[in-house]
Amino acid sequence: MRLRSRRTVVVTGASAGIGRAAACAFAARGDRVALLARGRDGLAAAADEVQRGGGEALVVPVDMADPKAVEDAAEQVEETLGPIDVWVNNAFAGVFAPFMEISADEFRRVTDVTYLGYVSGTRAALRHMLPRDHGTIVQVGSALAYRGIPLQTAYCGAKHAIQGFNESLRCELLHQGSRVRTTMVQLPAVNTPQFDWVLDRLPRRARPVAPVYQPEVAARAIVHAAGHPRRREYWVGGSTAAALVANALAPGLLDRYLARTGYDAQQSPDLPPPETANLWAPADGPHGHDYGAHGRFDREALPGGPQEWLSRNRGRVGVGLTVGAAVLAGRRLVVLVRTVAGCAHPFRPAERLPTT
Known part of the structure; x- marks a missing residue:
């Protein structure tokens, strides 16, 4: 696939955060971008950004926990924008709480969106890509796909599941000699609005573990991975590389370190938990609200770093x-x-x- 060719790209979770930034990054190179998410106000604002940025936008409201709706969304994209070249799985849900304070229904909902939503998105993409023997699927992962941390059992479990699922699928595609590619982008903590809408049962409002990166860092990595999908995965941010290496070398010591530091590191000292949560319904609500790509951590968020270049230029x-x-x-x-x-x-x- 030529990097400079105009592509049809699907981004799930595109109404805010990393998905929003990725959609705009694809638009900057002139791609046709299908925006999949639940929040209609965020989707409308994202579509406006994509169009102003040089791309063509298609808004498709969808809950990624509904496999039939995801299949229908893929059909709509193909009919409206043309054959899907790139599918980016990014949508997620989460709960910040100790495991025993998360209900069975809440845990299942996180799994349905964050893990099975990726499975449904991948299946919908492959139904169209495999017959053409062309296309790329980018799984947006996390350092937490390798290294679980306290207070995020449902999310970490889902990211681990995505990692195993993607490795198995990659092996199958290689066995078949398919030219359809799948790759994974492992991200660090990112400055997104999720910490102001996620279901939060902590004493203080959830926050990302420092160091925090801007969503554009993640977006650049996702666009690069879509154009260079032969790499099985990309590590973004020095903290991601450090966490994965430390977990491979001394996981027991990391368990104890996170047990001591992981609770305070994930809570803002001066804010109570948010009053709204998007686990069961989009956070924009009936009155309308666009969260955008950035969260409240702009002052500390990093715009990039040497590891970003190293990951893209490993060869x-x-x-x-x-x-x-x-x-x-x-x-x-x-x-x-x-x-x-x-x-x-x-x-x-x-x-x-x-x-x-």
Whole structure:
């Protein structure tokens, strides 16, 4: 797939946060963008941004927990915008609370939206992509797909499930020799409005664990992954890389560290929990509200970092390191050869002493 070609892109959870930023990033390259979410006010505002940004927008109100509605949404996109080139699974729901304070229905709802919504979106995309042997599915993941943290059992469980599901699907596509690609983008904490609408039973209002990144950082990674889907996954943010490496090397120590720090790190010291929650209904409500892409953490959120470039250019970095290592090894070899050569000069007979 040519990066510069105009594509038809589906973004779920596109009314706010990361989905909103990703939709605008796709629009900036001229793509046709289908916006899937529940909140109609957020969708309308997102569509306006996409159109002003240079893209073509299609609003499709849908609850990702309804598989039939997701299938119908895919049909609508194909009929209106044309064949789907890229499908971005991003929609989610969450609850901030200790596990025993989350009801069975609430836990199931988070799973239905955050995990099974990805499954339904992937299936809907594949029904159209596989016959054409063309297309890319981007699963928006998280460092929490590898490393669970306290107070987010439902969300972390769903992200872990997405990780396993995507790996299995990737193996199947490779076995079939399909040119349909799937890749995953593992994100750090992001400055989105979710912390002002998520169901929150903590003493103080939920917040992301620092360091926090701007949603445009995630959006750039998603657009890049859509254009370079042969990579199985991308890590975004130094904190994501650090968490995944630490969890691989010392998961038990990380358990204890998060047990000590994870509660306070996820709560704002000066705000009570929000009065509204979007678990069962969109947060914009009957009076209308557009949350936008950014949350309330603009002052501390990072606009990017070196790890973002490293993740996108891992191949170049690998080649550079290989060449550098080869050059260094070559220099050491030259020094060694010269040293050996110096020790191996032909024996010179001792100078004769002058005779008297």
